[in-house]
Amino acid sequence: MVIAARGAYPGGPIWEGSASPPTSHRGHSGRMRSSLTPLGPPVSRDRIITSFPKWYTPDACLQLKEHFHGQVSSTCQSRNTGTVGLRLSKVVVVGDLYVGKTSLIHRFCKNVFDRDYKATIGVDFEIERFEIAGIPYSLQIWDTAGQEKFKCIASAYYRGAQVIITAFDLTDVQTLEHTRQWLEDALRENEPGSCFVFLVGTKKDLLSGAACEQAEVEAVRLASEMRAEYWSVSAKTGENVKAFFSRVAALAFEQSVLQDLERRSSAQLQVGDGDLIRMEESPPETQESKTSSSLGCC
Ligand SMILES: Nc1nc2c(ncn2[C@@H]2O[C@H](COP(=O)(O)OP(=O)(O)O)[C@@H](O)[C@H]2O)c(=O)[nH]1
Numbered sequence: 001m002v003i004a005a006r007g008a009y010p011g012g013p014i015w016e017g018s019a020s021p022p023t024s025h026r027g028h029s030g031r032m033r034s035s036l037t038p039l040g041p042p043v044s045r046d047r048i049i050t051s052f053p054k055w056y057t058p059d060a061c062l063q064l065k066e067h068f069h070g071q072v073s074s075t076c077q078s079r080n081t082g083t084v085g086l087r088l089s090k091v092v093v094v095g096d097l098y099v100g101k102t103s104l105i106h107r108f109c110k111n112v113f114d115r116d117y118k119a120t121i122g123v124d125f126e127i128e129r130f131e132i133a134g135i136p137y138s139l140q141i142w143d144t145a146g147q148e149k150f151k152c153i154a155s156a157y158y159r160g161a162q163v164i165i166t167a168f169d170l171t172d173v174q175t176l177e178h179t180r181q182w183l184e185d186a187l188r189e190n191e192p193g194s195c196f197v198f199l200v201g202t203k204k205d206l207l208s209g210a211a212c213e214q215a216e217v218e219a220v221r222l223a224s225e226m227r228a229e230y231w232s233v234s235a236k237t238g239e240n241v242k243a244f245f246s247r248v249a250a251l252a253f254e255q256s257v258l259q260d261l262e263r264r265s266s267a268q269l270q271v272g273d274g275d276l277i278r279m280e281e282s283p284p285e286t287q288e289s290k291t292s293s294s295l296g297c298c
């Protein structure tokens with residue numbers, strides 16, 4: 001598999017991790033252009049998130065909070081989210097062939113379910129723009145290129161992911177058993193503890209309510225072991241698809257804002273430390289002038 005990468009576009013968004021945009025992007029040039037421009041067209045109404053989206057089941061969820069972190073809310077209100085609005089957060093979708101990964105992405109991004117959709121050829125991603133708590137935010141959702149057939153995906157696919165979605169077919173228990181291995185492969189390419197993990201059971205429409213509940217028991221147990229949040233969805237009917245991706249976006253957004261705040265405060269601390277050392281070394285009468293000149297540099 002070849003992932004074409006030419007690095008960040010000048011003036012474009014900041015690419016999280018080592019994820020770089022492919023140079024040619026099949027069929028999405030219009031979408032790319034708008035998402036690369038911070039002042040692009042307004043996001044569609046159903047991509048506007050104002051309150052924290054809820055989990056699917058409290059038995060396997062990443063957090064039970066119903067509101068944005070207080071610090072995140074106030075940062076968003078004061079529009080002080082730094083570079084968060086310019087970033088693309090990388091989301092990778094993994095799982096066995098035919099579990100419905102491409103269908104899930106297509107349902108969310110294009111609101112279609114195409115039964116005859118051909119197996120994915122070549123690496124592909126979709127960019128979905130959101131507005132969360134008043135701040136623009138984009139997910140870059142990567143689909144595999146059919147390499148999952150060989151149980152081997154190039155490491156560049158996983159690298160720099162903020163979110164890992166492991167998908168399995170609710171009607172095929174073997175695909176659930178394989179999710180642990182997919183997750184291991186994806187985590188190996190990322191910093192420990194840096195990714196949100198989701199376990200998603202697909203094709204919910206093929207099961208009765210009772211059969212779905214039964215399949216979910218084992219899936220929820222495994223999700224807890226994997227420290228993943230569990231969701232059952234149907235790309236065919238669209239059930240839970242939007243709610244699921246809204247949850248992904250909100251969790252990733254909140255983490256991005258908090259990380260940005262942390263980065264900025266530690267940068268300020270470093271500046272402060274430097275001043276402190278200089279102040280100790282300086283004779284008392286020059287302290288003030290040194291402090292103001294060093295702050296002026298920054
Ligand atoms: N009934 C049903 N079929 C689905 C659903 N999602 C995918 N499929 C079908 O499952 C097959 C594999 O889907 P695809 O998205 O190509 O799987 P991928 O290989 O994981 O990307 C296709 O025939 C899809 O039409 C779903 O939610 N419900």
Ligand SMILES: [Mg+2]
Pocket residue numbers: 101102103119120143144146
């Ligand atoms: Mg596919």
